[in-house]
Amino acid sequence: MPTLHLLIKGKVQGVFYRATAKEIANELGITGWIKNTNEGDVEAVVTGSQDQLQAFATWCRTGPERANVSEVISEEVKEEKFKDFSVIRQRV
Template identity: 35%
Template sequence: MQNPIEPSEPIRAHVFVSGRVQGVGYRYSTMDEASRLGVNGWVRNVPDGRVEAVFEGSKKVVEEMIGWCQKGSRGALVKEMAVEYEQPKGLRGFKIER
């Protein structure tokens, strides 16, 4: 007999995406996808041309969000991605940081 499914502990992923990710709607598409999945956090452009994002939620939805980032928005060309896992901070909602 299997154990009942327990709610998964929230995780936090801090992501940097490089390539053609600015000026192609990447942040707005990230926000739409995060809202669709119910992921909390934020996304912003970095002066060096990368996009930085933080995702908090269950392991399943955060991993799904990271997978989406590897492809990105239409028009984006993701060349490299760095992911670091951190202690969740209890973020609520998802926003584009300026």
């Protein structure tokens, strides 16, 4: 299955981006992880079918209601297998 690395830029921290992304990922049936970066962006690695990944990437361009996404950088990377979709919490 294809795996995507996504870097989401804009006002994406403090707006429930990661929590909402987890809900969307679970609805779509994709696996992977999402986390905040020290630079104020959100980073994700997701695995699923092309259609699932396209739907997730499309959602990422808008995000939750309070987000203001300015850019989504997406690249296909080597396939990774994940048990589920998780939010990685770390100090920023």
